[in-house]
Amino acid sequence: MKLSPTLNLFNQLFMAFQIAFWPTLISIWRSPLLLFQPQKLSQTYMAHVWLNFGNGADEGGRPTKERLITPHATGVVLDLGAGYGHTIKYVDRSKVTKYVAVEPNLRMHNILRATAATFGFTEADKTLLILSCGAEDTSVILSALNNTQVDTIISVLTFCSISEPQETIAKLVLDVLKPGGQLTYYEHVLSSLKDVAWWQHFWAPLWAVGFDGCRMDRPTHLYIEEITDRNGKSPWKDRLICGRDDEPEEDLFWHRAGRCTRSVPTFAQLEFLLTS
Numbered sequence: 228m229k230l231s232p233t234l235n236l237f238n239q240l241f242m243a244f245q246i247a248f249w250p251t252l253i254s255i256w257r258s259p260l261l262l263f264q265p266q267k268l269s270q271t272y273m274a275h276v277w278l279n280f281g282n283g284a285d286e287g288g289r290p291t292k293e294r295l296i297t298p299h300a301t302g303v304v305l306d307l308g309a310g311y312g313h314t315i316k317y318v319d320r321s322k323v324t325k326y327v328a329v330e331p332n333l334r335m336h337n338i339l340r341a342t343a344a345t346f347g348f349t350e351a352d353k354t355l356l357i358l359s360c361g362a363e364d365t366s367v368i369l370s371a372l373n374n375t376q377v378d379t380i381i382s383v384l385t386f387c388s389i390s391e392p393q394e395t396i397a398k399l400v401l402d403v404l405k406p407g408g409q410l411t412y413y414e415h416v417l418s419s420l421k422d423v424a425w426w427q428h429f430w431a432p433l434w435a436v437g438f439d440g441c442r443m444d445r446p447t448h449l450y451i452e453e454i455t456d457r458n459g460k461s462p463w464k465d466r467l468i469c470g471r472d473d474e475p476e477e478d479l480f481w482h483r484a485g486r487c488t489r490s491v492p493t494f495a496q497l498e499f500l501l502t503s
């Protein structure tokens with residue numbers, strides 16, 4: 228592997244530190260208790276980092292997201308780790324009835340709400356719902372939706388930060404996504420090149436400290452591929468998996484994206500489930 232991806236990683240960590248250090252210090256000055264709340268402190272730092280990094284990261288993935296999200300996101304859309312709302316602009320307002328944003332970082336909510344309003348989703352008319360739980364809290368998500376499953380789940384650079392990713396992604400697909408619904412993702416993942424993967428594992432703990440728990444060494448695309456239901460069967464009817472055309476696989480932040488459609492059980496399967 229070339230040296231440049233590692234240098235780029237340090238550059239990004241340093242830039243993030245330069246951007247977020249003083250604003251985070253000011254937040255600690257205003258609320259010293261933050262020092263004893265590591266998760267909140269990390270979220271404060273990340274809120275400042277993403278305010279500056281979010282646009283660049285969004286721009287890099289724009290062509291992929293326009294291809295995967297805009298023509299296909301429909302009905303009730305659940306955006307996991309919605310951040311400042313960068314993904315809202317990719318959904319076609321005429322096809323989406325409700326935008327549900329899962330965002331545990333409360334410091335992002337005001338901008339998220341304002342961005343959603345710009346694109347026609349508001350809490351006042353019940354087309355916007357912001358949940359401050361994590362993606363892991365599937366029962367909270369379902370109960371906020373009156374136990375109705377959603378048509379579309381989107382994860383843009385979020386599955387890298389959730390806890391117990393395999394279990395959580397499976398629960399989201401099997402419990403929260405409707406049969407026939409779609410999971411769309413755009414994530415940086417563990418490289419299939421052994422040397423790159425070694426460096427990703429090596430730098431992952433340091434990167435996670437600087438970016439609120441984000442792991443750069445997760446094979447998220449494989450976790451999604453390998454989900455099985457309670458009968459050991461794949462829940463997917465079809466899958467479209469792609470990457471970015473403009474990045475070499477040598478990159479420490481190698482992206483995979485996909486749109487996976489959940490199968491609809493046949494009449495015979497439903498009958499079997501009801502009788503067993």
Ligand SMILES: C[S@@+](CC[C@H](N)C(=O)[O-])C[C@H]1O[C@@H](n2cnc3c(N)ncnc32)[C@H](O)[C@@H]1O
Nearest residue numbers: 307308309310313332361362383384385388389
């Ligand atoms: C890299 S940012 C991406 C934000 C947004 N999706 C975008 O494209 O700009 C990751 C987001 O995931 C959120 N996040 C972190 N842990 C999470 C969790 N357990 N469940 C849901 N979201 C989480 C963070 O607060 C942050 O907003």
